[in-house]
Amino acid sequence: MTTKHRIIQVGSLAGSPSANQRLAERYDVIELWKQPDRKAALAELGKGVTAIVTSANFGANAELINALPDLKAICSWGVGYETIDVQAAQARGVQVSNTPDVLTDCVADLAWGLMIAGARRMGRGERFVRAGQWGQVHGSIPLGQRVSGKKLGIVGLGRIGEAIARRGIGFDMQVRYHNRRRRDDVDYGYEAALTDLAAWADFLVVATVGGPATRHLVNREVLEALGPRGIIVNIARGPVIDEAALVAALEAGKLGCAALDVFEHEPKVPEALIKSDQAVLLPHIGSATLETRQAMEDLMLENLAAYFDTGRVITPVA
Numbered sequence: 001m002t003t004k005h006r007i008i009q010v011g012s013l014a015g016s017p018s019a020n021q022r023l024a025e026r027y028d029v030i031e032l033w034k035q036p037d038r039k040a041a042l043a044e045l046g047k048g049v050t051a052i053v054t055s056a057n058f059g060a061n062a063e064l065i066n067a068l069p070d071l072k073a074i075c076s077w078g079v080g081y082e083t084i085d086v087q088a089a090q091a092r093g094v095q096v097s098n099t100p101d102v103l104t105d106c107v108a109d110l111a112w113g114l115m116i117a118g119a120r121r122m123g124r125g126e127r128f129v130r131a132g133q134w135g136q137v138h139g140s141i142p143l144g145q146r147v148s149g150k151k152l153g154i155v156g157l158g159r160i161g162e163a164i165a166r167r168g169i170g171f172d173m174q175v176r177y178h179n180r181r182r183r184d185d186v187d188y189g190y191e192a193a194l195t196d197l198a199a200w201a202d203f204l205v206v207a208t209v210g211g212p213a214t215r216h217l218v219n220r221e222v223l224e225a226l227g228p229r230g231i232i233v234n235i236a237r238g239p240v241i242d243e244a245a246l247v248a249a250l251e252a253g254k255l256g257c258a259a260l261d262v263f264e265h266e267p268k269v270p271e272a273l274i275k276s277d278q279a280v281l282l283p284h285i286g287s288a289t290l291e292t293r294q295a296m297e298d299l300m301l302e303n304l305a306a307y308f309d310t311g312r313v314i315t316p317v318a
């Protein structure tokens with residue numbers, strides 16, 4: 001009888017169709033989130049653990065990594081990995097994998113859903129109908145804004161940013177982008193200064209990575225440059241936008257609309273946004289389709305199995 005590899009699962013992957021079950025079937029899983037004393041559990045059970053399964057939600061910090069003397073691989077469910085201490089992992093020769101590509105289209109689709117919902121006031125219209133106001137009050141909801149043919153600014157032209165940009169061509173939009181560096185392999189216009197991109201754009205879509213390097217990249221100046229009719233969309237990470245500045249700009253009428261799937265302190269959402277008709281709010285569901293969550297689960301499990309079979313994960317983060 002072969003013994004199962006011992007792994008640590010940092011949190012429950014309840015948003016995945018069958019990840020918890022498949023992990024439990026294949027591996028000797030220590031469910032870290034169920035341990036009342038995490039430090040004591042690691043000291044007692046950590047020896048012999050060769051892999052961690054996690055997600056951006058749960059992360060893997062240096063303390064966890066260094067508490068596991070036999071650790072060789074960290075396999076994350078999801079594309080973002082700003083909460084995993086990759087440096088600490090690499091210093092120990094631990095491989096880190098994520099699940100790129102498989103979620104790109106669904107996240108890009110959701111960005112477009114938010115753009116259209118924001119511009120065409122779909123949330124407000126839905127609330128109006130559900131409240132039984134249609135036919136009860138004079139008129140309808142305030143006029144929205146046209147989407148087709150407008151100017152689309154992308155903050156972060158990576159895989160997801162590009163997929164959002166491609167969809168813009170189908171809507172006859174002009175597309176420009178801001179990145180740390182100009183890309184030679186795309187035809188979209190480049191803006192070296194984010195405020196310039198915001199001043200030009202009708203829609204500014206945040207698709208950059210999270211983490212300290214991009215925290216509050218979208219600040220008061222950027223939001224005010226986008227202007228009173230401008231629409232900001234975020235499908236990336238909440239902290240990329242200075243949320244207090246966003247609320248202030250909306251309240252002062254200096255920004256047209258915020259359509260958000262992610263928040264600075266999620267799952268907490270500022271009361272001012274909840275009350276605002278200028279905001280469209282979703283609970284971080286960019287990748288949340290059956291097909292994509294299944295594909296993320298499969299790729300996470302394939303990375304784990306590949307490490308155990310060949311010594312190499314398939315999609316390393318760097």
Ligand code: 8YV
Pocket residue numbers: 015055056057058077078079080081103284286287
């Ligand atoms: C996940 C995500 O739902 O992949 C990512 O980086 O943001 C989402 O797809 C979630 O963050 C995993 O924790």
